Amino acid sequence: EEKIAMMHGPNVCQCNYSQSCAYVGNVNATPRLGIPPITMNDGPQGFRDDQHPATSTAWPSGLAMAASWDERAVYDWGAGMGQEFFDKGANVQLGPGLCLARVPVNGRNFEYISGEDPFLGYTLAKPAVRGIQSKKVVANAKHWVLNNQETARDHVSAQADARTRHEMYYPPFEGAVEAGVGSFMCSYNKINGIYSCENPETLRHDLKTTMGFKGYVMTDWGAGHSTSIPQGLDMEQAEFTWINERYVKAGLAAGTLTEAEINDSVSRILWSMFSVGVMDEPAATWDWGKLKNNVTTAVSSREARRLAALSTVLLKNEGGLLPLKQGLRIAVVGLAGDNAVTHGGGSGGVVPSHVSSPLEGVRAAAGSGAKVE
Known part of the structure; x- marks a missing residue:
């Protein structure tokens, strides 16, 4: 039960205003093992806090930083955001955004640091991730993958063969992996007819095996369509529609899911927390009371x-x-x-x-x- 609890968000309907639901994404602590809560927050341009507006810095957008062509500046940008997340009690920043600007009318192009160039995205993803994670905050590379339009994003199927994916769409994410990024977010769309968050080719084969990604993959909010752990999914956010005790235990009993696969997912989550330094901090560091802090300064x-x-x-x-x-x-x-x-x-x-x-x-x-x- 403790392992499964690390792989999903809380019951939002029951936790009300508490540590369990304080941030955009949450995973409850495991006090018996000394594992702190996972506290995730938007976004790729700084700490979004609609409940306490004007208490964090509106940093330049990812697309603006892409226009700088400056790796040192991008590192400073990541570190500046990471510090404010840390000061707000969040240990996962839901960013940077790494998708290519392939559709000019995509309203979220401003979030992405890749611009139109895969190599630029590859180059700048690395300092962005390193900057964020230098502040003991896990970076989240999103949205994996081919999420290049908002129109019909929850069911559109992006068609791309392996060569196109590796040459055009993957390089920014490869840069993040090389920088040691702790987490990925799988997207709402389908890839060649299969939803991203249950696509074994893009998750298990391309990302984890070929690229050697060591961290964990979480769903975009509500993007799960099945338990999908054997396909390469590690965590469901923001709740637990699919990754829960009922379905996981049923999968174990039916032989469609193994305990080794569960152990792999939990190990990946813990790896991200250890590698970045989340586990080095006392529990009070990740106290939701810090949400009220005004972390923007002169x-x-x-x-x-x-x-x-x-x-x-x-x-x-x-x-x-x-x-x-x-x-x-x-x-x-x-x-x-x-x-x-x-x-x-x-x-x-x-x-x-x-x-x-x-x-x-x-x-x-x-x-x-x-x-x-």
């Missing part, structure tokens, strides 16, 4: 601004336009000028404590003698 705000600036690419400085001279008349064109877009929606959204619009920034840089409108 230092983190300055760092977020520095990293955001690195994502801005000047294509051509014709005629020495920059730096701006005093006394100019400057037009700031576009709705985003006076209405700053600081984050995307959904699991990638983080409400910042303060916002400076591009218009305000240009006015400050241009000086009092300029006319900016």
Whole structure:
């Protein structure tokens, strides 16, 4: 029972407002063995906390960091986010997002650090993971795999042969594996007609055997369709519709599931916690009371601004336009000028404590003698 309990989320209907349900994803502690709770939270742009808004930093998006082409900056980005997760009592960050931007109208492209380039994603995934995990927080590579559109994502089948997957879609995730990432999240979609979270070819063969991934695979929230442990799934979130005592014990009795497979899943979960340093911390480190902490600081705000600036690419400085001279008349064109877009929606959204619009920034840089409108 203790092993099975480590492989799924809580009964959300029964735990109310408590440690068991405090974070976006939760696995109860096993006090007898000294195993702390697993406390997971969104997302790939920083700590999302809708109950305590403006208490964490809205870091640049993954796509913005991809535009920096800067491995050191991406490490600093990961470390900055990881520290705030740690300070909020979370030991799993549900990020980085690593999918390719293959569909221009995908509303979640902002989350992904790969941009359109598999090699760029491979290169930047490594410092992102290392930065996050340097703060004793397990990184989560998502969404595995071929989750490149939001339209009909819960049932669409992405068709791709092995060569296409390995050359185009896998490299960012391979980078995460090489960096020692502790966890993966399988996606809602099907791959060649089989749901991602029960696909033995992509989970068991490609990810765990071929790539040598040592950590665990969790479902996206509600993305399970069967117990799927033999196929390569290790954990169900956010509850336990499929991975529960009833189905697991029935599988053992029927011979469709073995205890060795359960042991493998639990070992992978524990490996992630030991390798990153979660197990080195006292239990109080992962106390849900820390959710109320305001973890954004003047230092983190300055760092977020520095990293955001690195994502801005000047294509051509014709005629020495920059730096701006005093006394100019400057037009700031576009709705985003006076209405700053600081984050995307959904699991990638983080409400910042303060916002400076591009218009305000240009006015400050241009000086009092300029006319900016």
